[in-house]
Amino acid sequence: MRIHLSMADLTRIGLGGADPAWETAASLRVLQTGGTAFDRWRRLVRWSLPAHGERLLWLCRPGAPAPAFLVPMTGESGVDAVLGEIRRTAPARLAAGVRAAAAGGPLPRWARELAGGSTAALEELARALVDYHRLAIEPHWREITTRVDADRDLRTRILRDGGVSGLLTSLRPAVRWRAPMLESGPGPELHLAGTGLLLVPTWFAREAEVIPSPAGGPARLAYPAVHTRNPVPAARRGPSKKALAALIGPTRAAALATMATGCSTSELAERLGVTPSAVSKHTAVLRDAGLISTHRDRNTVLHSLTPLGASLLADLGADPNQARSLR
Known part of the structure; x- marks a missing residue:
């Protein structure tokens, strides 16, 4: 493509x-x-x-x-x-x-x-x-929209800090940006010629896919949203979020819950009420444990959950909207 x-x-x-x-x-x-x-x-x-x-x-x-x-x-x-x-x-x-x-x-x-x-x-x-x-x-659907919204928020921050080039670069490995061309696996070759492109983060997607839109509208590029490989959470939840705090400590539990929607180091520090240097220590531990991944775009460091981290958070029933209560 x-x-x-x-x-x-x-x-x-x-x-x-x-x-x-x-x-x-x-x-x-x-x-x-x-x-x-x-x-x-x-x-x-x-x-x-x-x-x-x-x-x-x-x-x-x-x-x-x-x-x-x-x-x-x-x-x-x-x-x-x-x-x-x-x-x-x-x-x-x-x-x-x-x-x-x-x-x-x-x-x-x-x-x-x-x-x-x-x-x-x-x-x-x-x-x-x-x-x-x-x-x-x-x-x-609620889980899907939560994941997709998190991905869109992440890309919006990348666009704000790194411009269009940073946004398109952030789509790797699903899509490669080699100006002025986006490349992926098998698929059509399109010359958009000014119609524009709508990026559609898709929770179930395993690879990128493009469809030209009729009537001169923008083409649409569906790509795997952040955490798209996570299993669908079980209908029944396990232990409460207190169990997560007991397992990895209250501050790291709060950090993990906050990163469910993606955030930068400074945003995480503000949410947790700690210094950026303290956040860096906590994220290093979580990253070494395979629970989060970190993406650097110019001067901004963005953190998000790995499938393992998201699965742990889902299985223990932690709510990212209640991150402060885990402290």
Whole structure:
């Protein structure tokens, strides 16, 4: 994938929020891959997936781009807006998306009907999306939005301190910025020519993916949000946040909870009411334990949780919004 950005495009870089369409498409791929990340979620969804959900799995295969009609540009409007746009998909665009998903292979009967513009086939696909969203996405939407908002806040700070170049550089390793081009794995080559680019942090994403937007709007680049490889937290929580404080000490527990949404050294010092030098000592211990990672962008040092740190925080039920009470 190569995205060529002009000077006009660089002035039109946006940051999106949690997008139900992107999360759905990305999660369908996760559902079909192995690995320990999301394993608990994967088992639950696979066990309960209705038969018509297999249509979605066929359309969103690992290693293949998502059909553009499944990720309409509705942003954070919600699943109803997504369904409305999908139902209004032009027949030619629908057929192109189905054939691209087939990758030259045979089309199942339902896919042939969908590509042929069958209203009944499109409605059945919409019902499959509704059922899948209720099963796989909706129960975890609060967690998804929390993670995505944390990533967007982190990128916003990087943009403020390091400019557009710093922002695009921070997308590595999913995307490489080699001015004036963004590069990643397999995918199309796009020349944006002034339409701009919307960056969409996606919790379930395992790699970056771009979709040109119709009607001259910005292209959209979905990329793995910070901590996207963390497992979905269990519905039942373990011990309270006091257990975390007893395990690693109250100040480091508060630091860990605060870093759930990403923060700089100075922000962490302010939240904890300690000096920056004291924060540096605590973050060094947490980093050596594999609980946090640190990213330097020019004069700013930003800290965020590793999958291990986020898993520990989730399993112990610590609330990042209550960080001060852990002191």
